[in-house]
Amino acid sequence: MNQATDLIAGAPTVFMWVASFFAIFFALIVFVSSNPISCAVALMGTLFSTAALYFSLGNFFVGAIQILVYAGAIAVLFVFIVMLLDLKPQKLKNLPGRLPHFLFSGLVAGLLALFLFRTIDLVPKATEDSSASILSATQYAQYFLSQYQVPFQAAGLLVFGAILGAIVLARGHLGKKEHS
Amino acid sequence: MSAELWSAIVAIALGAAVLTGVPLMVIVERRGSAWMQRRSGPNRVGPWGLMQPMADAVKFVFKEENVPAKAHKVLFLLAPALAVIPPLISFTVVPLAGSINLEGIEFPVQVANMSVGLLFLLAINSMHVFSVLTAGWASNNKFSLMGALRASSQMISYEIAIGICIVALVITYGTLDLREIVKLQEAGSSLPAWGIFMQPLSFFILWVCAFAETNRLPFDLPEGESELVAGYHTEYSGMKFALFFMGEYAAMFVASAFLTTLFLGGYNVPFLSEETIRNFFLAKEMTLTMASAATCALQVVSFAVKVLFFMWFYVWIRWTLPRFRYDQLMHLGWKVLLPLGVLNIFITMIVSYLRSV
Structure with missing residues (x-):
């Protein structure tokens, strides 16, 4: 045992x-x-x-x-x-x-x-x-919504911008193909 | 006894239970479908055809294993294993019953009592799509690849709706710990404080998504026999095909356990709290260990009954509804379930804000 x-x-x-x-x-x-x-x-x-x-x-x-x-x-x-x-x-x-x-x-x-x-x-x-030093999910949430609020939102905006960029690039590529 | 050893014992018992449940569920499905369509179904092997799963298993083991000449060998062999492993892993965080008192210590009947159990379940489930994708591509077959592409876009789309519903649930329960979520649903004397009464909309969205995530009818487009032969597992034979089969049923068990834990009070017996049952057994002059074990047995039965209800519902739906068209499937996922989920979050936020004020 x-x-x-x-x-x-x-x-x-x-x-x-x-x-x-x-x-x-x-x-x-x-x-x-x-x-x-x-x-x-x-x-x-x-x-x-x-x-x-x-x-x-x-x-x-x-x-x-x-x-x-x-x-x-x-x-x-x-x-x-x-x-x-x-x-x-x-x-x-x-x-x-x-x-x-x-x-x-x-x-x-x-x-x-x-x-x-x-x-x-x-x-x-x-x-x-x-x-004991490992943060819980609640603590992470508290940090993200208080101390690191601005960087957190900025990261979100960055990802959003990246998505828009990807769509524009993909659309542009498609558009060219149609013309030729 | 250490907590680790206890976890190992529960893990082995749970694994055995799930893997035995799969063949049993297959016979239920086959007999159930026969019953719904006024056929006899498999009824020759043993009494009422109960030994049929055994015969099937033997047949699967002895069948010839084919590996297509142009398949990617490693991934082709890896995919069936990946189909079974994630559902079995995700079962570790599901609380099966209260706790057993051994030598004065309370041991929860759960393999891993994780503080982020809900997230873990979601994370491991998202790995399931990977086996389908790998199987479809590695087979080097057009039908397989079509099935894999359909499966992955379907599963990814419905995972978003699931995630949105989970957000609303977390706002309601305020925790990611599945054991705590089950305990919160224990309260209430007249109507049980079950998730289904607190989050009815998320319950129905998640229920629909559970069908889509496990690729069951009416969402079985990745397999769609009439269009794709057998979809992503066209090239698989023998035990490798059986592993996909087992993976599908194990995933159904996980989805049922998930819905039970979140919405039907998990292992709770309706109207009876763990303390009430335990005190009842203690009053019968049982030792604390015996009383807690008896309580857990009752709770495991309660849990199993709820899970089996959802399992039966899977079979029921499969033999009742026809398959969706692909655009209908995408329409439902993105334009119906997702907006409903977002609406649900707003309602939940307003209600929880009003309750806290």
């Missing part, structure tokens, strides 16, 4: 490592795969694994929102659009031609890693009562 209890009590930590592994694994597939659909599916896998990571850390609200918004809506739309466009697997150029790409992405990755290592000490260390 005690063994079973210990096994289950250790599960969240194991779960966290598994989720992290899959997040990185799918991210690599997004990067490596030449098939756009595989990329989109793997992107969804990454987003979902990240949500699983939040769950294993005890922050259920952020995890649920991550699935609802990113994995459930945005990634599905990605897959949907890629399927509609019927993209064929891209033929990758040979290595010398891709050298600038490798150099640039390596530079960005290096800078990010440097940034991470320099700032890792600033992040508060996890303690026994770190679950």
Whole structure:
């Protein structure tokens, strides 16, 4: 009985490592795969694994929102659009031609890693009562409707503008096609 | 006993119950449809054809598995699994009964007592569309792809109406915790304080959306036999097809449990609060553990009866109404249910403001 209890009590930590592994694994597939659909599916896998990571850390609200918004809506739309466009697997150029790409992405990755290592000490260390610092849905709502009201509304306007822009672009494209 | 071990026990029992419920529901559907159309239905295997699900399961396992030559192998194999997993996961946050008192500690009969259970349920359900989309595309078949495209646009459209209704519900209940929502519906002596009386409009919108989300008739356009052969699972055979089947029924169970929890008082027995029932059993000289277990058993039965009502309603509607046309479906989703949902939010806001003043 005690063994079973210990096994289950250790599960969240194991779960966290598994989720992290899959997040990185799918991210690599997004990067490596030449098939756009595989990329989109793997992107969804990454987003979902990240949500699983939040769950294993005890922050259920952020995890649920991550699935609802990113994995459930945005990634599905990605897959949907890629399927509609019927993209064929891209033929990758040979290595010398891709050298600038490798150099640039390596530079960005290096800078990010440097940034991470320099700032890792600033992040508060996890303690026994770190679950107490996790905000509830009500607290999030209170922050968004009081302290961060203006940025919150501005973000909404930004998204609205983006939607209008997308419609204008799509309509314009259609209009040209009709004339020609 | 630790809380984690208890969760694991409930999870295994729940998984077994749902997976056994699926074949049972299949026989109910087949016999039910036969009854409605004055046919006999499957009645040869065992008494009243009750062993038919067993025969079906054996047949599914032994059938040949086909993978089309030009299919995307990985996604083709992944899609059936993705159809079953989300409904099973989303069942974890549904409260099945009150709590059992073991060694002086109250253990809620629920796998995961999550503070944002409602959001979690919604989030996991939104993953369901993914299996249909993947299956349709990976099969490399025109009919499959058409079915998948129809399914995804249908499910995404109706998810918006669901989200709008959830907003009104959250304003009414003031919480995202499903266990707390069920407890709020416990109060009331004459008329139960059930969600159906507090949010009738959202109940009907969500009920319609539950049909659309599970791709059941009259919203089964993704499968539409007369137009698309079998829609997104045309190319699937054997156990892979059975997994889609199981996924559909498991999703129906989830939708029924969802409606029960939010609108029909969840596990509450009408007119009897958990305390009343427990005190009744305690008065019969039971120990606290026994009394709480008996209370929970009664509540699980109450929950199951409500869920089975919705399940039967699925079957009832399926064999009563014809399929919608695609434009009618989109019209209903965007021009009827969505505006009604928004109107409902306004009414709810005004009422809750007047009540708080």
